Amino acid sequence: MKFNVGIIGCGSITRFRHAPEYKANPHVEEIVFYDRNIERAQRLAEEFGGRVAEKLEDLLTDSSIVAISDCSSNEAHHINTPKALESGKHVLCEKPLAISVKHAKIILEAERKSGKKLMIDQNQRFTKAHQKAKEIIQSQELGEVLTFKTSFGHQGPESWGVTKSNATWFFKKDRSHSGVAGDLGIHKIDLIHYLLDDEIEDVHAFHGALDKVDEHGKPIEVCDNVVCALKTKKGRLGTASFSWTYYGAEDNATTIYCQKGILKIYHDPEAQLIMEMNDGSVVKYELEQIQTNDNQTNTGVIDAFIDCIVNDLNSPVTSREAVASLKVVEKILGSSN
Template sequence: MKAGIIGCGSIAKFRHAPEYSENPYVDEIVFYDRNMERSRGLAELFGGSMVENVEELFENPGIEVISDCSSNENHHVFSTRALLSGKHVLCEKPISLTVTDAEKILDAQKKSGKKLMVGHNQRFNRAHQKAREIIVSGELGRLLTFKLSFGHKGPEHWGVNKTKSTWFFKKDRSNLGVAGDLGIHKIDLLQYLLDDQVALVSSFQGTLDKVDELGKPIEVCDNIVSNLKMSNGQLGTASFSWTYYGEEDNSTILYFEKGIMKVYDDPDYQIKINNHGGEQVKYELGAMQTNDNQTSTGVIDSFIESIRLDKDPVVTGEDAVASLKVVLAMLKSAENGAVVEV
């Protein structure tokens, strides 16, 4: 297959392009970015080619798959057009900034009959897959409560634009702030692990420390904390931050009738289970991929496999919209000071 990538920032450079290059069923990558120096740089780095106009990707019959790695506000434009031009699409998260725009992408997928997958990569971590297996087995009994955390020092340390003018800090481009950057990953993971949906949220948000290139507080939240209630009744908390200036925290703690499961809470053991009887079970399943530890996510391999074997993607457009609705409810709750139904 020949793959096209729209947007040549860090997510393309460190995740999509390397994983396409390593996939045995992909033999060429074509890059597009409105900043041609970026697309030229990735084409040279990965032995691909570049185009100067995005239309060239859509109109090229040899390109079967497209990764939409553009900034958030453009996903509904590029992913919709790519699908309607007959391409299978892997869209980065969040799928869009609004449910209305996200549904445009879903409508395009239905009309085209092509595959649509969204890059919620936490489902693919070995520890998360093992955690789901343990939950489904019932060996720890019913889940009662949970704690989610995802925070690092901010996108200006990760993105291709390593300054305070990064698009992540702009309301018209990022819109959802840390909730849409980090939070949506953990919401998707939670709903995947529990095979359930968040029903109610109560949140606080703030711009506590980040400033833009003019020294003014950024236009979106750099921290958000929420209380969550699942449809099945479980209660939990979620804390997402761009101001964890020490080590990154990407942990999930689950409290069951018969014990506690801690996922990515220990540097040596990716899952630790403490049973009520005092027994401790530890699993070594490989380190979590982080901004400082760039390993394969498995997302591209899964996407290509869904096309080759004509099966549903692991993360569908509907899954992505379900997570987006929760994030939007979190932000609405913080803005209005009220409990919000998802």
């Protein structure tokens, strides 16, 4: 089975993640690119041997396109993803699902009406170290999970974005909405939910724009740092830090503290998962380097999305799970809009 896929939005996430992974998938015949800036779409069509849709409607009405990646900026997800679903396309939507839970409900309604598959790009679930950690936690080899700490930080989106400037949409309240919380934080929120088979319920957080400035030299309109204390429905306690101002190596580490030992995930570049038992013994798993902005490897997201279409499987990251993570982001920001 081979079919065409479409991509809405031709920024860095498309160039470095979606397009190369679609091109490498044996079920994908051709990629059709759409962007409001047609030159961006043309550049990627040339780079990946695809073609360009001049208008969004051209993409949505193209019967050869079975699935669409919504890689538009955050404020457009609740517009583009429902349109794609209602046009009969399966959709992989970039995170966060929407700028608010209220806007996400529009997407969920379109999903329900269309009967099409909707997956959200929470790529941390697909790394070998995180999958192995979930397996160990589920096996109860280390007993119950008691506490956790997690962090995700790098130097900021201005060095990653397609414009390579402080004018990036990530810094704009009307487009990004949630700053680093919705960019990096939502990954770790989803990861904790996934690893612990639990949901964060209570949040106490500090957030602010500590260092980033926009193209006019003014502090950005959204947070560049978040530090929070968390409690899950099952009573686990944890801390989390999300940052666009880690001006050195990227930090993507998580630690899970259990009754009989500790799991350290992505602390050591050589052993991506380390299990330290309370008897002093240590097991090191050498699995794979985590993908970073400087180390582009296959995330497994596109393959999982295509697999659920080809084999009629349930979405591996559901809209319900995405809304659960979005609720936590809203609590972090003190928002109920």
